[in-house]
Amino acid sequence: xxxxxxxxxxxxxxxxxxxxxxxxxxxxxxxxxxxxxxxxxxxxxxxxxxxxxxxxxxxxxxxxxxxxxxxxxxxxxxxxxxxxxxxxxxxxxxxxxxxxxxxxxxxxxxxxxxxxxxxxxxxxxxxxxxxxxxxxxxxxxxxxxxxxxxxxxxxxxxxxxxxxxxxxxxxxxxxxxxxxxxxxxxxxxxxxxxxxxxxxxxxxxxxxxxxxxxxxxxxxxxxxxxxxxxxxxxxxxxxxxxxxxxxxxxxxxxxxxxxxxxxxxxxxxxxxxxxxxxxxxxxxxxxxxxxxxxxxxxxxxxxxxxxxxxxxxxxxxxxxxxxxxxxxxxxxxxxxxxxxxxxxxxxxxxxxxxxxxxxxxxxxxxxxxxxxxxxxxxxxxxxxxxxxxxxxxxxx
Amino acid sequence: xxxxxxxxxxxxxxxxxxxxxxxxxxxxxxxxxxxxxxxxxxxxxxxxxxxxxxxxxxxxxxxxxxxxxxxxxxxxxxxxxxxxxxxxxxxxxxxxxxxxxxxxxxxxxxxxxxxxxxxxxxxxxxxxxxxxxxxxxxxxxxxxxxxxxxxxxxxxxxxxxxxxxxxxxxxxxxxxxxxxxxxxxxxxxxxxxxxxxxxxxxxxxxxxxx
Numbered sequence: 001x002x003x004x005x006x007x008x009x010x011x012x013x014x015x016x017x018x019x020x021x022x023x024x025x026x027x028x029x030x031x032x033x034x035x036x037x038x039x040x041x042x043x044x045x046x047x048x049x050x051x052x053x054x055x056x057x058x059x060x061x062x063x064x065x066x067x068x069x070x071x072x073x074x075x076x077x078x079x080x081x082x083x084x085x086x087x088x089x090x091x092x093x094x095x096x097x098x099x100x101x102x103x104x105x106x107x108x109x110x111x112x113x114x115x116x117x118x119x120x121x122x123x124x125x126x127x128x129x130x131x132x133x134x135x136x137x138x139x140x141x142x143x144x145x146x147x148x149x150x151x152x153x154x155x156x157x158x159x160x161x162x163x164x165x166x167x168x169x170x171x172x173x174x175x176x177x178x179x180x181x182x183x184x185x186x187x188x189x190x191x192x193x194x195x196x197x198x199x200x201x202x203x204x205x206x207x208x209x210x211x212x213x214x215x216x217x218x219x220x221x222x223x224x225x226x227x228x229x230x231x232x233x234x235x236x237x238x239x240x241x242x243x244x245x246x247x248x249x250x251x252x253x254x255x256x257x258x259x260x261x262x263x264x265x266x267x268x269x270x271x272x273x274x275x276x277x278x279x280x281x282x283x284x285x286x287x288x289x290x291x292x293x294x295x296x297x298x299x300x301x302x303x304x305x306x307x308x309x310x311x312x313x314x315x316x317x318x319x320x321x322x323x324x325x326x327x328x329x330x331x332x333x334x335x336x337x338x339x340x341x342x343x344x345x346x347x348x349x350x351x352x353x354x355x356x357x358x359x360x361x362x363x364x365x366x367x368x369x370x371x372x373x374x375x376x377x378x379x380x381x382x383x384x385x386x387x388x389x390x391x392x393x394x395x396x
Numbered sequence: 397x398x399x400x401x402x403x404x405x406x407x408x409x410x411x412x413x414x415x416x417x418x419x420x421x422x423x424x425x426x427x428x429x430x431x432x433x434x435x436x437x438x439x440x441x442x443x444x445x446x447x448x449x450x451x452x453x454x455x456x457x458x459x460x461x462x463x464x465x466x467x468x469x470x471x472x473x474x475x476x477x478x479x480x481x482x483x484x485x486x487x488x489x490x491x492x493x494x495x496x497x498x499x500x501x502x503x504x505x506x507x508x509x510x511x512x513x514x515x516x517x518x519x520x521x522x523x524x525x526x527x528x529x530x531x532x533x534x535x536x537x538x539x540x541x542x543x544x545x546x547x548x549x550x551x552x553x554x555x556x557x558x559x560x561x562x563x564x565x566x567x568x569x570x571x572x573x574x575x576x577x578x579x580x581x582x583x584x585x586x587x588x589x590x591x592x593x594x595x596x597x598x599x600x601x602x603x604x605x606x
Contacts, residue, residue, distance in 0.1 A: 179483050183412055186483075186505040190418035193508035197425035205425075212421050219414060 059089040063109065071113040076126045080110040080133035084140040091144045099148065103141030107134055155259070180226045188219035241368075243391050244281045246315055246323055247272040253290040254313070257298070264298050264309070271314035279323050280391035281368050289361045289372075293327040293384045296357065299350065300331025300382060307380070322370070322387040330381040334374070342374055361386075404519045405429040405447055407476070409439050409462075410454040419452060426512060428519075436465050440472075448526055450499065450518030452511075455482035455489065463489065466496050475525065477518035481506065532602045535595050541583050549576040553589070554596040 063086045070079040083106035090102040110133055114126075195212035198205040254270060261268050290313070297311045310330040318324040334342065334349070341347045343362045348355035365372040365386045372386035406428050408419045416432040423430040429447075433439040436457060451469075455462040466478055480493050480501045490501035499521065500514035542550065552562045559577065563570040586592035 175484070182483050182504050184414065187412070187414040187418040189505045189508065190415070190422050190511075194418065194422035194425045197422065201425070208421065208425065212418075212425075215414075215417060215421065219418070222414070 055089065055093050059086055059093075062086060062089070063106070067109050067113055070110065071116045074117065074126070076123055076129055078129035078133050080106070080113070080130065081136045083107075083110065083133070083137050087137060087140045087144055091148055096145055096148060099141060099144050103137055106137045110134065110137070152259075177226070177230055181223050184219040184222040184226070188216050188223070191216040191219060241280055241282050243278045244283055244286070245276075246279055246281075246286070246325060246388065247276055249283055249286055250290055250313055250315060250325070253287050253294065256287075256291060257294050260295065260298055261311075264302055266298055266301055266309045266311050269310070269312045271312060273314070273316045275317055276315045276323055277317060277390045279368075279388040281388060282364075285364045286368070286388075289364050289386065290325070290327070292357045292361050296384070297327055297329035297331060297382075300329050300333065303332040304330070304380070310381075318387060320387075322389055324385060324387050326383055326385040328377055328381065328383045330377065333376055333380055333382045336376070339374065343372070403427075403429045403447065404523070405431060405445060405449040406515055406519070407439060407442075407444075407449060407451045408432040409434075409436060409451060409457065409465075410481070411435070411456070411458050412454070415454070422508070422511075423452075423515065426515070428515070436460055436468075448519050448523040450477040450479060450515060450522055452479050452481060452515070455480055455493075456484075463492055463496070466493065466498065470496070477521045479511070479514045479518055481511075532598060535584075535599055536602070538584050539599060542580060546576050546580050546583070549573060550580045550584070550592070550596065553577060553580065554593045 063083070066079065066082045066086070073079055086106055087099065087103050090099050094102060110130065114130060191212045195209045195216065198209040198212060250270065250272060254268065294311065294313065301309045301311065308330050310328075312326075312328040314326050314328070316324050316326075338347075338349070343358045344355070345359035346355040347359075362372050365388075368388055370386055370388045372384070375383045375385070377383045406423045408416055408423070408430060410416050410419070410432070411434055413434070416434065420430050420432050431442065433442065439451075453462045453465065457465065462480060462482075469476070469478075478493075478498045480490070480498055481504055482489065482501065483504045493501050499518045500510065502510055502514070539547075548566070549562065552565070557565070559570050559573045562568075563573045566573070580586075581592065584592060584595055586595060
């Protein structure tokens with residue numbers, strides 16, 4: 001009965017992880033990486049850059065078109081009203097101030113084309129129509145900014161909610177497991193004590209003592225059965241393993257923390273090697289690991305007031321033919337004494353931390369037959385690295 | 397488990413059969429009688445023997461909270477001492493239980509000695525309670541044998557009045573008061589005046605507490 005609850009709790013938790021999937025998060029697909037590393041990943045980066053440049057280029061071309069038509073046509077025709085489309089498009093790739101500048105630019109272009117219009121006899125209708133266009137552009141700019149701010153708030157609220165839901169679900173799951181394990185343990189302790197009492201009696205009651213020990217053994221089995229089921233659940237959750245391009249996974253994860261990077265003014269570099277083989281893994285789970293390491297890095301950097309704020313995520317083929325992913329930060333780092341405990345559950349150095357991030361990361365990586373470890377960074381910070389074995393079909 | 401009338405009996409109410417079985421063994425090893433129940437209804441339907449005892453009660457019970465059951469028992473005038481065991485007890489819960497008269501609030505997995513001690517305390521408390529109740533009911537049965545006049549005289553006597561004064565107040569002869577007084581002493585089986593005063597106090601306390 002209660003195990004059913006346990007299973008449901010676990011499934012909920014597993015489903016919860018889909019909230020970090022970019023397509024479901026509604027995060028604007030803007031890839032703002034402050035400083036790209038030169039070298040190995042050039043081609044991949046061009047592709048990514050190409051995608052992000054498409055919208056601005058289209059917008060500029062459209063603005064040029066509107067400007068041309070507006071200049072050719074009579075000023076009495078309110079063609080500049082189409083500049084509202086430019087403002088709306090700019091929301092897709094500009095920040096708040098950018099949108100304001102686009103709005104001002106549109107007004108400037110309208111004025112310019114009015115000046116350039118050949119038969120510029122100033123008519124009353126022309127002035128009124130230009131004024132209407134200005135009004136339309138200004139209003140649209142204002143509304144666009146409003147919408148953008150609302151979207152930012154909504155995304156942040158959503159991610160906070162997702163976090164709360166996960167924490168709550170994890171807490172409930174832990175409480176359920178604790179109860180399920182505590183029952184047989186309690187019974188085992190009682191039976192053990194009863195056995196001692198029977199043996200201490202004069203004369204000792206061996207039959208009763210034997211019976212109590214028999215019950216104790218059964219209780220211990222029940223406790224380990226509960227844990228076995230929990231373990232089976234975690235294993236069963238890797239159902240979406242498949243051939244995976246780890247570089248794509250890293251880039252998709254970087255998008256998720258875009259806002260965090262901007263807010264904390266961290267310089268993120270991605271050094272992705274082109275010759276990284278395809279691995280066999282669960283995309284969402286590995287994304288969770290990378291996300292966790294990146295967010296840890298950002299938080300560690302935040303703790304340091306001065307100095308460089310560097311976060312480097314890299315992928316490479318290791319000497320032992322594994323894929324090696326490393327996340328390197330220039331943050332506060334960790335004490336060498338803590339090295340053993342870093343990956344233990346419930347161990348945390350953060351004020352509100354649960355101490356689950358690295359523990360879960362290790363479970364995920366080990367389920368992928370990989371290794372995860374930490375080393376101090378030079379001159380400051382930490383390096384977290386993990387390996388993933390190359391996909392089976394590729395070896396064959 | 398067969399319940400013999402001379403030995404105290406511990407009642408266990410817990411929905412987990414394994415915990416019940418374990419507690420059954422442990423309590424029997426303490427040379428006490430034990431009777432286990434999976435639900436509170438089973439406990440209420442069971443005809444309890446007239447021996448000292450206590451209840452070991454799980455807080456989380458199917459359909460009913462152990463704390464609510466504690467309140468129900470009080471309403472039903474079942475004043476067996478209660479020892480709570482709980483898998484996830486919190487402070488407000490334990491405070492509420494102890495305030496309502498529970499012996500102990502133990503969190504699973506609890507220390508064996510804590511439970512053993514609590515059981516002994518519970519049984520001892522019930523034994524005392526039963527003795528007190530038995531004394532009271534014995535006194536009450538003696539008291540009902542007194543006539544209205546005798547009760548009146550008893551009231552005056554324990555109030556400290558000398559026979560002469562009582563006789564004057566009730567407009568009786570001193571001799572009549574002496575006769576009534578000796579009847580009171582005899583019927584109440586009081587050995588001395590002090591003994592009678594003590595009995596009167598007990599009866600009065602009992603009448604006050606209801």
